[in-house]
Amino acid sequence: xxxxxxxxxxxxxxxxxxxxxxxxxxxxxxxxxxxxxxxxxxxxxxxxxxxxxxxxxxxxxxxxxxxxxxxxxxxxxxxxxxxxxxxxxxxxxxxxxxxxxxxxxxxxxxxxxxxxxxxxxxxxxxxxxxxxxxxxxxxxxxxxxxxxxxxxxxxxx
Amino acid sequence: xxxxxxxxxxxxxxxxxxxxxxxxxxxxxxxxxxxxxxxxxxxxxxxxxxxxxxxxxxxxxxxxxxxxxxxxxxxxxxxxxxxxxxxxxxxxxxxxxxxxxxxxxxxxxxxxxxxxxxxxxxxxxxxxxxxxxxxxxxxxxxxxxxxxxxxxxxxxxxxxxxxxxxxxxxxxxxxxxxxxxxxxxxxxxxxxxxxxxxxxxxxxxxxxxxxxxxxxxxxxxxxxxxxxxxxxxxxxxxxxxxxxxxxxxxxxxxxxxxxxxxxxxxxxxxxxxxxxxxxxxxxxxxxxxxxxxxxxxxxxxxxxxxxxxxxxxxxxxxxxxxxxxxxxxxxxxxxxxxxxxxxxxxxxxxxxxxxxxxxxxxxxxxxxxxxxxxxxxxxxxxxxxxxxxxxxxxxxxxxxxxxxxxxxxxxxxxxxxxxxxxxxxxxxxxxxxxxxxxxxxxxxxxxxxxxxxxxxxxxxxxxxxxxxxxxxxxxxxxxxxxxxxxxxxxxxxxxxxxxxxxxxxxxxxxxxxxxxxxxxxxxxxxxxxxxxxx
Numbered sequence: 001x002x003x004x005x006x007x008x009x010x011x012x013x014x015x016x017x018x019x020x021x022x023x024x025x026x027x028x029x030x031x032x033x034x035x036x037x038x039x040x041x042x043x044x045x046x047x048x049x050x051x052x053x054x055x056x057x058x059x060x061x062x063x064x065x066x067x068x069x070x071x072x073x074x075x076x077x078x079x080x081x082x083x084x085x086x087x088x089x090x091x092x093x094x095x096x097x098x099x100x101x102x103x104x105x106x107x108x109x110x111x112x113x114x115x116x117x118x119x120x121x122x123x124x125x126x127x128x129x130x131x132x133x134x135x136x137x138x139x140x141x142x143x144x145x146x147x148x149x150x151x152x153x154x155x156x157x
Numbered sequence: 158x159x160x161x162x163x164x165x166x167x168x169x170x171x172x173x174x175x176x177x178x179x180x181x182x183x184x185x186x187x188x189x190x191x192x193x194x195x196x197x198x199x200x201x202x203x204x205x206x207x208x209x210x211x212x213x214x215x216x217x218x219x220x221x222x223x224x225x226x227x228x229x230x231x232x233x234x235x236x237x238x239x240x241x242x243x244x245x246x247x248x249x250x251x252x253x254x255x256x257x258x259x260x261x262x263x264x265x266x267x268x269x270x271x272x273x274x275x276x277x278x279x280x281x282x283x284x285x286x287x288x289x290x291x292x293x294x295x296x297x298x299x300x301x302x303x304x305x306x307x308x309x310x311x312x313x314x315x316x317x318x319x320x321x322x323x324x325x326x327x328x329x330x331x332x333x334x335x336x337x338x339x340x341x342x343x344x345x346x347x348x349x350x351x352x353x354x355x356x357x358x359x360x361x362x363x364x365x366x367x368x369x370x371x372x373x374x375x376x377x378x379x380x381x382x383x384x385x386x387x388x389x390x391x392x393x394x395x396x397x398x399x400x401x402x403x404x405x406x407x408x409x410x411x412x413x414x415x416x417x418x419x420x421x422x423x424x425x426x427x428x429x430x431x432x433x434x435x436x437x438x439x440x441x442x443x444x445x446x447x448x449x450x451x452x453x454x455x456x457x458x459x460x461x462x463x464x465x466x467x468x469x470x471x472x473x474x475x476x477x478x479x480x481x482x483x484x485x486x487x488x489x490x491x492x493x494x495x496x497x498x499x500x501x502x503x504x505x506x507x508x509x510x511x512x513x514x515x516x517x518x519x520x521x522x523x524x525x526x527x528x529x530x531x532x533x534x535x536x537x538x539x540x541x542x543x544x545x546x547x548x549x550x551x552x553x554x555x556x557x558x559x560x561x562x563x564x565x566x567x568x569x570x571x572x573x574x575x576x577x578x579x580x581x582x583x584x585x586x587x588x589x590x591x592x593x594x595x596x597x598x599x600x601x602x603x604x605x606x607x608x609x610x611x612x613x614x615x616x617x618x619x620x621x622x623x624x625x626x627x628x629x630x631x632x633x634x635x636x637x638x639x640x641x642x643x644x645x646x647x648x649x650x651x652x653x654x655x656x657x658x659x660x661x662x663x664x665x666x667x668x669x670x671x672x673x674x675x676x677x678x679x680x681x682x683x684x685x686x687x688x689x690x691x
Contacts, residue, residue, distance in 0.1 A: 036539060037538060037539050037542065049216065052224075053220075053224045053227070056223050056224050057224055057227065057229075081537055081539060084537040084538055084539070085536060085537035085540070088534070088535045088536050088537055088538070088541075089535050092532075092535065093229060093230055097532075097538070098229055100538045101227065101229075101528060101531065101532055101538065102224070102227055104528040104531060104538060104542070105220055105224075105226075105227045105526070105528045106216065106220070108219075108526055108527060108528050109209075109215050109216040109219040109220055109526070110213075110215075110216065111209070111210055111211055111212065111213055111215070114209040114210050115210070116542075117526070117527040117528070117542070117546070118206065118209065118527075118546070119491060119523070119546055119547075119549045119550045120546045120547060121488065121489065121490040121491075121550065122488065122547065123488050124487050124488035127487060127488055127547055130543075130547060131544065131547065131548075134540055134543050134544050135544075137540055138536045138537060138540040138544075141536075141537050141540065142536070142537075145537075
């Protein structure tokens with residue numbers, strides 16, 4: 001069962017899910033993305049909203065590169081941060097980014113997660129330190145993610 | 158018997174209708190009149206942060222019931238039009254089809270027109286600017302004052318006063334947020350040097366009520382301006398329409414799509430389609446005021462006169478966003494009490510003296526939601542979110558407007574629809590290379606000044622031609638023009654009694670918001686027509 005679902009309307013047939021499997025996979029996907037973004041598991045209501053959003057937003061055909069990335073992440077859920085980072089650089093409008101953005105939007109507009117998206121104030125020295133650490137982490141994810149991304153694309157080819 | 162028909166309930170239409178109705182004339186306002194009935198009732202009258210922490214239904218209006226508020230792809234024109242504002246553009250592209258290449262077209266068939274989502278900037282043209290339009294400040298000043306009194310304007314008598322004619326009914330300015338306070342404090346410290354170099358900063362004049370005013374306001378600083386019209390503090394043309402509906406000799410006919418007019422003898426006949434039934438109908442009056450928005454009016458005029466394949470000019474202020482980091486805000490807390498409108502306005506006089514002006518507005522970012530900014534960083538979303546939470550209070554977004562003048566590359570043509578297809582507008586907008594180069598150079602000057610105020614540029618976004626939505630200039634006022642121009646009364650020369658009261662009549666547009674100016678001109682058109690019909 002794939003964690004990232006390519007919709008049944010898509011042309012990417014090998015990983016097409018349907019019916020109950022589709023629903024189950026989207027739910028797993030929702031929890032995985034929420035845990036990745038915020039380190040917390042969302043309520044069932046938010047998971048269902050994510051399912052609904054997927055059915056509304058991801059209805060078009062899926063191209064091969066998206067299919068390869070989604071397929072890779074489905075098989076290797078640990079790779080989400082890396083593939084997200086690489087996609088931000090190489091394929092910012094790709095399907096993986098779209099799905100993570102969608103979950104981000106759903107989490108942000110729920111009272112239980114709203115605080116996680118509101119600005120934080122820290123002292124300037126701590127701010128600089130945090131930015132430095134975050135910058136390093138982001139760069140590392142991009143470097144490793146770009147390598148993984150190439151592997152994912154090649155494995156599809 | 159109807160004296161005057163007004164087409165469109167936007168800023169031009171309602172402000173043209175007021176003097177007519179107040180003079181006792183019988184006025185019929187014909188409108189399509191789309192409204193948001195889905196989201197507006199859901200939005201609590203609470204502040205943005207209270208809503209975020211408490212309202213379990215917030216996803217419905219923030220994201221939309223069909224998740225239409227989640228943007229994919231690059232920043233688009235009208236990105237600030239949130240799901241509760243989406244009705245503003247609904248149906249227009251179908252009713253008035255436009256082929257526009259890279260020129261962004263946003264038309265409205267909403268009650269209030271594009272004014273229903275107006276950012277409320279009030280920037281009257283100066284005498285020098287008006288003289289380039291065959292008008293002058295003496296002509297327009299009484300109408301600026303009348304409109305300002307009607308809509309309620311808040312502002313300050315500060316360094317920008319020399320660029321904007323004074324307004325006697327002005328209320329105290331809206332409070333600025335912490336971000337803008339820091340920028341303003343830095344400006345004050347360098348004020349003399351900056352002024353000498355041609356840079357002036359002040360509080361924007363805004364069509365908002367900071368006091369109780371005609372049953373509206375005072376503004377409550379809930380930071381929800383992109384989503385709802387709380388307390389009616391911000392002016393919308395719908396408020397004037399409601400006032401007009403209180404007059405017995407004013408009639409409002411909505412769900413009508415006006416597609417042509419015909420002059421016969423001393424009367425003008427307007428043809429419209431009922432939006433729901435598709436039935437054709439016509440209405441007659443002594444005079445017609447078209448205020449369907451520049452593009453809508455162009456479509457109606459060119460069809461009515463049979464002017465297919467005839468090019469008329471088209472203008473739209475070039476617009477660029479620059480995201481900057483306000484270093485003075487790093488480590489400081491943003492006050493929760495704030496609004497989402499422009500916080501500060503800058504006017505830059507590009508050297509040499511007497512040269513071009515450029516206008517910039519400074520905005521802070523919060524209530525359009527963080528996830529939309531995450532998309533703009535080329536990083537993993539998790540790291541983007543963590544970085545944005547730290548930096549967002551320090552973001553200052555500059556919106557830079559340039560003037561626009563006609564040139565051969567900017568034109569609008571009506572093409573006959575094939576078979577049953579509707580006639581289509583075809584817009585070409587190709588500024589000269591020199592113009593583009595000058596605009597880019599001017600942006601660098603603006604950015605340089607803001608850098609002196611501690612705002613360091615992070616990213617420049619050019620959303621493309623048409624992005625400002627300040628469409629204008631299709632049937633310009635010209636002292637001695639052809640039949641597709643207007644006389645100084647805004648009467649279309651090809652007609653006996655058809656007047657234009659939107660952006661169509663401006664032969665060039667200074668780098669300021671157009672809306673308040675077209676409202677003043679509409680009020681002038683209505684006033685002139687009263688004299689003529691009496």
